[in-house]
Amino acid sequence: MGATGSIFILGLDGIEIAEARPEGLSLSQQPRHLPQFAPVNASEGLWRGVLPGSEGKQLARFQRVERAPFIVVVSRGIQEIHSSHGDSSLRVWGILGSLSLILTGAAWGLVRSTRRQQTLLEALRASDEEKHGLIMRLESEKSRAMTLASYDHLTGLHNRRMFNELVASHLEGARRSRKHYMLMYLDLDRFKLINDSLGHHVGDKLLHAVSERLRTSVRSADVVGRMGGDEFAVLVTGLEQPQDMDALASKLVAQLSLPYPDIDGHEIQVSPSAGIACFPRDGHDVTTLCRHADAAMYESKRMGRGRFTYYDASLNPAQDRAIQLERQLPKAIDNDELVLHFQPKVNLANYRISGMEALVRWQHPEFGLVYPNDFIAMAEESGLIVALGDWVMKACCAQQARWKAQGIPLVPLAFNVSPMQLRDGSLATKIMQLLHDHGLSPGDLELEITESCLVEPIGQAIKVLEDLRKLGIRIGLDDFGSGFSSLSQIRDLPISTIKIDRSFINGIRSKTDVGVIVTSIITLAHGLQMRVVAEGVELMDQLVQLKMAGCDEVQGYFLSRPVPSAEAQKLLIQATIIPS
Known part of the structure; x- marks a missing residue:
């Protein structure tokens, strides 16, 4: 009951009977009347107020005892109650404060953890998006790379690698089929001439037009590819009879030979030469079929162009060699497989070397040294003669520059120029640029033309020759007397x-x-202020007669065969060749 508590026992009328305090129990000598605890209708309750003998307000609880004629009242000072509960309240508030701090810390930690997780999730999502974007880019690049690796960028056809892979795949199926498969190679006749005369951009547009025409002329089951340059290939699949190829090949040649009306403002007509190899008769694999179709294609070119030819296993070795030379000549020019040999011209007045003629040879990796008779004609037919002539010009200037740098006395170095080169109005400019680049003078070179340059319309040729003469370059007419020209x-x-x-x-x-x-030619040429050179001198008697006839210079095996640059250098240092 605490220090201020007390217990009262009252009668039912509210008269005090006894009182218990912390000091002990006492009976009332002078009973007090406490009516507030004897309500008429209540058996129990709470009361707040001042009790007799107490200090301050009390909080009392009273209850009527069942089956007994008295009421029990228990009281305690309100201040003491508040005091005891205050300590508890402080403890509670302390506990609540601690819990609040703990909860606040936990909440802050949870929020921080949540934010960190959210940040990590966002970073992970961003990383996933970045990875997804990277994967998409890689897939796109892979697809683009596959496209570039599989298709020709100019025509959109399969390139050589993809075409060969598709052919190999089809041949696997063909081995289990009773139907016939044909491989056709097509090459555009004189395409290089179109490229050189009208420009590479026109040539590219022509190739694109040819590819479109080729694509629309074959069946959907056939495979079409561009093998490089102006060379195309078609794998014809699933033919019922080998003879069916004749109609398809004739159709392709006819379609591709029709005029191309608007190629950058030009109407161009070009024909294909085609070669056909049959699987499995002409080969069991892609490499063999391609080689045989290629050989048949070059046979078509030799037989007149604008036609198709089936591979014939009886092609003799000489024909096979010619096929390889014609196919490999463009690479030979690009890869510097060509070399120059030099044959001296000797002045008959004093037997001093008065000039050199540069003669081109092909140092073939398989056939050895190939002479001009084996490849000049095919270069003219294929349009490569301009590229070949340009190579010879550059090689002559480079050789003269090397000799000059070594202190070797120079003589005019002559080289042949083709009729097609004379159609180039910038030829003089090109030669002058080469002379400037190599530190040479115009007198260090001499151009030789053939009579064929004078049979064709010569207006452009004469203009180019005049430009060259104005530069100080001497011009000679080669093989005079073998054609139809005359001194007049x-x-x-x-x-x-x-x-x-x-x-x-x-x-x-x-x-x-x-x-x-x-003798008459020599006399008339001198009358026209021209020098005369006799070529092909192989005997002393020929030399004597030419000297007696007044010939100025001679060249031929009797004096010196064409020799490589090292031996030609020795001749230049020697300066004279005395006949013996």
């Missing part, structure tokens, strides 16, 4: 030298009329 035709041309064809020199000893013709 060439007297107004910018020519300073005439080379008498070897066919006259061969007969000068045995035929009197030939000797007379040679």
